[in-house]
Amino acid sequence: MDRETVIRVARSAHLELTEEEIELYRRDLEEILDYFRVLDDAPSSDDLLVNPVEVTDVLRSDEPHMEIPADTLLEDVNTYERYVRGPRVQ
Amino acid sequence: MKIGLEVHVQLPTRSKMFCSCPTEGDAEPNTRICPVCMGFPGSKPSLNGEALKLGLKLAKMLECSIPDTTWFSRKIYFYPDLAKNFQITQQETPVGLGGVYMLGDKPIRITRIHLEEDPGKIKRTSDGSSLIDYNRSGIPLAEIVTEPDISSPAEARKFLASLLADIRHTIDLEPDSERSVRCDCNISVGKERCEVKNVTGLKNVERALTFEVVRQTKILRAGGKIERETRHFDEERKVTTSARKKEFEADYGYINEPDLGTYHIARMASEIENKETPMEMAVRFENDYGMTAKAARQIISTDIRLAGFFEDLAAATDTETAKCLVSGVVSSNWKGFEPTKGSLDDIISMVRRFKEGKITDVECNMRVRCIMTGDEDTCRICSEDLDKIVGRALDENPSVIADYAANEKAANRIIGAVMKETGGTYSSAEIVSAVRRLITERL
Amino acid sequence: MIDLSKLPAINERYRMFSEITSEASADAEFAFSAKDNLTAVGFRARAGSAILEGYEPVFDAACVEKMRSAGGFLVGKTNMDEFGFGSFSVNSAYGVPRNPYDAERSCGGSSGGAACAAAVMDGHVALGVSTGGSIACPASFCGVYGMAPTYGRVSKHGLIDYGNSMDKVGILSGDAKDLGRYLPVISGEDRRDPTSCNHPPLAKKFRKLKSVALVRSETSAGVDAAIRAAEEELRSMSVDVEAVSMDTLRYALPAYYVLASAEGSTNIARYCGLRYGRQDGDLSMKFDDYFTSMRSQYLGEETKRRVILGTFTRMSGFRDKYYAKALGVRNAIISEYKKIFERFDAVLTPTMPFISPRFDEISGMSALESYRADVLSVPPNLSGLPHVSMPCGYSEGMPVGMMLTADHWNDDMLLSAAEDWQDRFTAIPPEVSL
Numbered sequence: 027m028d029r030e031t032v033i034r035v036a037r038s039a040h041l042e043l044t045e046e047e048i049e050l051y052r053r054d055l056e057e058i059l060d061y062f063r064v065l066d067d068a069p070s071s072d073d074l075l076v077n078p079v080e081v082t083d084v085l086r087s088d089e090p091h092m093e094i095p096a097d098t099l100l101e102d103v104n105t106y107e108r109y110v111r112g113p114r115v116q
Numbered sequence: 117m118k119i120g121l122e123v124h125v126q127l128p129t130r131s132k133m134f135c136s137c138p139t140e141g142d143a144e145p146n147t148r149i150c151p152v153c154m155g156f157p158g159s160k161p162s163l164n165g166e167a168l169k170l171g172l173k174l175a176k177m178l179e180c181s182i183p184d185t186t187w188f189s190r191k192i193y194f195y196p197d198l199a200k201n202f203q204i205t206q207q208e209t210p211v212g213l214g215g216v217y218m219l220g221d222k223p224i225r226i227t228r229i230h231l232e233e234d235p236g237k238i239k240r241t242s243d244g245s246s247l248i249d250y251n252r253s254g255i256p257l258a259e260i261v262t263e264p265d266i267s268s269p270a271e272a273r274k275f276l277a278s279l280l281a282d283i284r285h286t287i288d289l290e291p292d293s294e295r296s297v298r299c300d301c302n303i304s305v306g307k308e309r310c311e312v313k314n315v316t317g318l319k320n321v322e323r324a325l326t327f328e329v330v331r332q333t334k335i336l337r338a339g340g341k342i343e344r345e346t347r348h349f350d351e352e353r354k355v356t357t358s359a360r361k362k363e364f365e366a367d368y369g370y371i372n373e374p375d376l377g378t379y380h381i382a383r384m385a386s387e388i389e390n391k392e393t394p395m396e397m398a399v400r401f402e403n404d405y406g407m408t409a410k411a412a413r414q415i416i417s418t419d420i421r422l423a424g425f426f427e428d429l430a431a432a433t434d435t436e437t438a439k440c441l442v443s444g445v446v447s448s449n450w451k452g453f454e455p456t457k458g459s460l461d462d463i464i465s466m467v468r469r470f471k472e473g474k475i476t477d478v479e480c481n482m483r484v485r486c487i488m489t490g491d492e493d494t495c496r497i498c499s500e501d502l503d504k505i506v507g508r509a510l511d512e513n514p515s516v517i518a519d520y521a522a523n524e525k526a527a528n529r530i531i532g533a534v535m536k537e538t539g540g541t542y543s544s545a546e547i548v549s550a551v552r553r554l555i556t557e558r559l
Numbered sequence: 560m561i562d563l564s565k566l567p568a569i570n571e572r573y574r575m576f577s578e579i580t581s582e583a584s585a586d587a588e589f590a591f592s593a594k595d596n597l598t599a600v601g602f603r604a605r606a607g608s609a610i611l612e613g614y615e616p617v618f619d620a621a622c623v624e625k626m627r628s629a630g631g632f633l634v635g636k637t638n639m640d641e642f643g644f645g646s647f648s649v650n651s652a653y654g655v656p657r658n659p660y661d662a663e664r665s666c667g668g669s670s671g672g673a674a675c676a677a678a679v680m681d682g683h684v685a686l687g688v689s690t691g692g693s694i695a696c697p698a699s700f701c702g703v704y705g706m707a708p709t710y711g712r713v714s715k716h717g718l719i720d721y722g723n724s725m726d727k728v729g730i731l732s733g734d735a736k737d738l739g740r741y742l743p744v745i746s747g748e749d750r751r752d753p754t755s756c757n758h759p760p761l762a763k764k765f766r767k768l769k770s771v772a773l774v775r776s777e778t779s780a781g782v783d784a785a786i787r788a789a790e791e792e793l794r795s796m797s798v799d800v801e802a803v804s805m806d807t808l809r810y811a812l813p814a815y816y817v818l819a820s821a822e823g824s825t826n827i828a829r830y831c832g833l834r835y836g837r838q839d840g841d842l843s844m845k846f847d848d849y850f851t852s853m854r855s856q857y858l859g860e861e862t863k864r865r866v867i868l869g870t871f872t873r874m875s876g877f878r879d880k881y882y883a884k885a886l887g888v889r890n891a892i893i894s895e896y897k898k899i900f901e902r903f904d905a906v907l908t909p910t911m912p913f914i915s916p917r918f919d920e921i922s923g924m925s926a927l928e929s930y931r932a933d934v935l936s937v938p939p940n941l942s943g944l945p946h947v948s949m950p951c952g953y954s955e956g957m958p959v960g961m962m963l964t965a966d967h968w969n970d971d972m973l974l975s976a977a978e979d980w981q982d983r984f985t986a987i988p989p990e991v992s993l
Contacts, residue, residue, distance in 0.1 A: 070887030078943030081377025085165030109247030
């Protein structure tokens with residue numbers, strides 16, 4: 027685990043790290059990933075790949091329904107004329 | 117030249133894909149939202165069964181193989197219109213894999229079809245920040261991915277038009293502006309390909325691709341190299357531009373979506389009766405009606421409703437008559453004709469009269485054209501005999517004219533008399549219009 | 560009538576709540592608390608995170624809703640490690656809960672506030688959440704009973720996600736009977752959470768536990784002595800105890816940390832200074848920069864660590880080695896458990912390898928060292944298996960806990976076992992004087 031990888035991964039996760047943080051996480055991740063190597067020899071199977079118990083065929087019927095009024099939902103949201111205000115996209 | 121498309125179609129469900137918010141209604145921003153489609157902490161998605169069913173119908177239509185089990189994945193990318201900063205989509209187990217779509221004689225291979233949620237919509241403001249409307253967030257989408265089997269921008273447009281017609285037929289999709297089609301277009305003139313993202317509408321797809329053909333060809337002729345990149349289509353300037361190199365690498369880091377579980381879709385698909393696909397219909401037409409493959413596809417690709425009408429006409433008359441009429445006068449007037457049950461029945465009864473020897477083939481063709489086009493000149497010629505009968509009835513009941521001026525229902529007396537006299541030779545619509553026209557002339 | 564007048568003073572001393580009710584008394588049948596990652600109308604839900612400051616949910620979590628309609632009064636939201644990321648409840652933006660047996664020691668985590676409330680307040684039921692041991696660990700450190708049911712038994716509607724394939728809502732209480740009293744209340748299918756649907760219901764009549772497989776592990780001498788004594792006590796209750804070994808257990812901890820951080824990092828993606836919680840950044844910034852600045856400013860150290868780790872383990876090029884592999888390893892571990900359950904009703908281990916550490920010891924631990932503290936509590940959590948931690952002795956005046964793990968859906972056996980154990984074991988409550 028090198029500095030550049032830590033910076034790259036953090037960047038993709040939208041985190042900006044200080045120099046101290048980069049070093050801290052680099053060291054920690056190196057230690058943790060080293061420990062994860064025990065998985066290389068672990069047995070494995072493809073029985074359940076989503077949940078540890080079977081969760082199957084749970085479907086909702088196509089009935090429109092609104093439990094909470096949209097206005098209630100927007101009460102604490104930073105809005106302008108009902109639009110949610112967001113950062114620059116250009 | 118190789119072109120492959122990723123076609124996004126909004127599925128016509130009443131509620132959203134992972135929550136019960138309505139898909140249609142109030143156009144005001146952020147009126148059809150809930151904690152799920154706003155990504156509020158604590159909310160959980162639950163899958164709309166209808167969205168899955170529609171996806172499976174399309175997978176079957178595209179002759180895809182359907183895996184036993186499917187599940188969803190999280191595709192992680194950060195954008196203000198994406199409420200959770202991940203999109204619930206299908207990565208490993210799409211609802212359909214490895215299908216084919218026949219564009220006339222030409223097979224276009226379908227890589228996959230998968231389901232995913234639509235993000236919200238963003239408006240840019242003058243001060244640089246953005247305004248987000250999450251009404252669209254969570255609308256179900258089917259994404260159909262083709263192999264690079266399309267060989268020109270025009271063919272891409274033709275493919276899309278044909279594919280959309282079949283999709284509409286299969287899942288009863290209403291053609292309207294809100295549920296427009298969006299495409300990502302992959303195109304390579306030489307070895308390297310470019311992707312033009314998020315192009316809306318058929319015309320723009322053709323324009324964007326044509327622009328790329330010219331651009332890439334120029335570069336190659338000048339001895340340059342095409343750079344593999346993502347491009348945007350500028351609808352106003354009708355050009356594609358390079359999307360600025362991403363500061364943030366596009367590594368979606370897919371994981372399986374544990375909030376929904378898995379679905380046994382092969383079993384579900386086996387219980388879905390799809391309408392006959394256009395391709396299946398063409399084969400049946402060849403077998404049942406002795407048509408050439410070309411003729412069958414010609415009729416079906418014009419409009420699936422035309423094909424349906426052909427079958428009705430063949431049943432009401434006979435195969436040869438139906439083939440002759442449909443490939444002739446009906447096909448040539450189909451464009452611009454809005455078929456209704458009434459107008460189609462009128463055509464059938466007209467052809468019956470021809471079969472019974474009551475009218476000549478020339479007259480039959482003319483009357484059919486009249487029904488389909490409503491063209492006044494044609495109708496007038498057609499109506500000459502009828503006009504004489506109606507005129508006679510009016511001569512016998514002159515009071516009708518004055519009564520009609522007071523109440524239009526007075527015309528019913530004449531209509532009834534003419535119907536009785538002609539005994540089904542003319543359609544009721546024809547008689548009604550002739551009677552009204554002649555009364556008005558005499559007013 | 561529930562007297563709530565002492566609540567502010569209690570919280571002042573132990574800091575188990577991140578928010579308490581403003582009422583002085585309540586006319587209700589019983590008092591309960593909810594971990595701060597469960598939504599409750601009338602309370603903020605910040606899950607220990609500064610980025611969620613200001614989030615006031617407009618809906619009750621299913622478990623809160625059910626407790627309220629059963630006559631419960633919600634007294635407050637309990638403090639926790641940010642988003643559940645931690646084993647000592649030291650990773651909260653809203654204070655650190657103090658162990659009622661020794662204020663210099665941790666309550667455990669991440670449901671540390673819940674365990675503390677259960678230990679200190681008479682007749683209190685605490686709703687907790689466990690992903691990798693977040694109920695068992697604090698229950699053990701605070702000397703209370705803590706039950707994490709089978710994955711999917713209790714609806715997660717209203718639970719702020721950590722690792723969705725492992726998150727479970729459970730109960731902590733000083734009284735084992737509360738587990739059996741309230742687990743049936745909060746259990747059951749909820750269409751708002753698909754993972755809670757199409758499962759066998761909780762048995763109405765709790766079956767007796769007849770046999771346990773004891774898995775020996777490396778622990779401190781004090782913990783070891785307490786477990787050996789408990790072993791004998793269980794035998795005297797005519798439970799068959801037999802030592803077994805489980806080879807795959809050593810893979811559970813790494814598999815868990817891969818899956819939990821992979822899933823966790825996707826859940827944390829949504830916190831970006833938009834829509835809820837902190838929304839006070841400079842919107843004229845480019846969205847990537849805006850998100851980055853808000854996240855860097857308001858997410859805590861451990862959250863960042865797990866987000867970086869989780870993002871790495873699912874990146875292309877590493878996904879198969881870590882994320883996909885861990886999914887497969889989980890299956891192998893579940894299979895080994897299932898083999899054991901053919902012969903035994905439950906697996907017995909200590910809950911934690913040591914008694915609650917002092918805060919100065921915790922601050923000296925590396926990240927990996929603190930992860931390793933979960934070595935015993937992680938396997939059932941990774942596997943979605945129901946487990947209960949019960950006080951079974953004391954070492955240096957601090958409680959020691961033992962953990963029983965049963966097969967999927969056999970939660971009822973653990974509930975009866977906890978009640979039977981309580982009849983035999985005399986707990987020493989912490990000294991609480993106000």
